[in-house]
């Protein structure tokens with residue numbers, strides 16, 4: 001179990017007040033939003049039910065270039081230039097045109113927060129009335145509010161849809177202490193009928209898990225079985241629902257970024273890069289507002305349009321997800337992967353996949369990137 005660092009008892013004082021920007025959620029999306037506001041002079045409050053980095057929300061693998069361009073190399077634990085894919089009858093080893101890295105979640109959150117000049121408080125968000133957010137420590141108001149709270153989309157006033165009816169996948173993993181060299185995936189119905197399983201080494205631990213595209217299918221038993229098949233202990237669990245469909249990025253004057261807006265890529269369930277990407281985009285629009293260069297309404301419109309531009313890619317990947325989900329139980333899947341097993345095709349498809357949320361986007365920071373943010377922090 002993670003060590004609980006969240007404030008308790010007397011330390012949990014009442015929280016109230018007006019802020020320029022209220023960022024609800026202190027994981028990938030929320031931190032990316034706040035980072036883009038550093039040095040703008042805006043009074044930014046970020047809240048999360050846990051301390052920053054206290055609860056890991058994923059296997060923490062992302063394209064290395066994204067981590068480098070955000071100045072987060074110090075959080076990297078292991079880097080991979082190839083992907084190993086197992087089907088019931090064959091194993092493929094694909095050399096990738098770019099690398100993936102696993103990283104240390106608390107360290108990454110700390111490094112990103114160093115690039116912000118926001119205030120952080122632990123508080124559980126219960127809901128919202130207009131531009132007042134209700135938390136277990138009191139009410140907070142701001143003209144600019146971001147929901148980066150994950151799949152529950154807590155600040156939406158729309159009728160909540162719970163799993164299994166909601167368009168969500170589910171994932172569970174264990175983190176046994178061990179080491180390995182390869183980033184591995186299994187497309188094998190012996191673990192999951194519609195989905196995939198993984199083993200992501202991260203220095204002195206391996207993140208082994210199962211994800212199901214169908215929220216009705218349970219993933220605990222196959223996760224434990226996969227760990228057992230790999231000779232690993234099923235210890236230190238973490239799991240969650242994973243949205244596989246985009247939802248409106250703005251609603252009733254509120255901005256949504258990351259999983260709260262369904263910004264996780266279908267098929268692969270890669271949601272860190274996209275939470276950072278849309279979080280940065282949202283933060284840049286908010287920065288224009290606090291610096292008096294556009295009205296809130298314009299920011300809402302421009303951010304919604306930015307997200308809509310990527311809708312086609314998300315829809316396309318959702319179709320691939322449906323196809324993969326059906327194909328897993330058929331021998332034809334191995335034949336299809338065999339046909340894709342050409343370096344020119346792997347380079348082409350992975351380059352296109354990266355372009356959905358390209359790492360160069362992180363370099364165009366209005367705050368001047370990590371170095372400028374570090375200088376700003378030092379000067380403060």
Ligand SMILES: Cc1cc2nc3c(=O)[nH]c(=O)nc-3n(C[C@H](O)[C@H](O)[C@H](O)COP(=O)(O)OP(=O)(O)OC[C@H]3O[C@@H](n4cnc5c(N)ncnc54)[C@H](O)[C@@H]3O)c2cc1C
Pocket residue numbers: 024025026027028029030047048049050055057058059060061062123124125126148149150151152154170171172173209238239240241242257258259260264269270271272273275
């Ligand atoms: C098992 C598993 C493995 C995964 N592995 C990967 C991977 O390797 N690579 C990848 O790219 N993606 C992965 N994903 C997907 C990825 O985790 C998400 O897409 C990503 O975390 C989304 O980031 P986010 O900031 O939008 O939301 P989250 O990371 O979910 O953060 C939401 C934040 O809001 C806080 N919060 C929630 N509710 C409240 C509330 N009521 N009040 C206050 N705070 C609240 C939470 O504490 C949390 O800090 C994985 C998902 C799962 C389930």
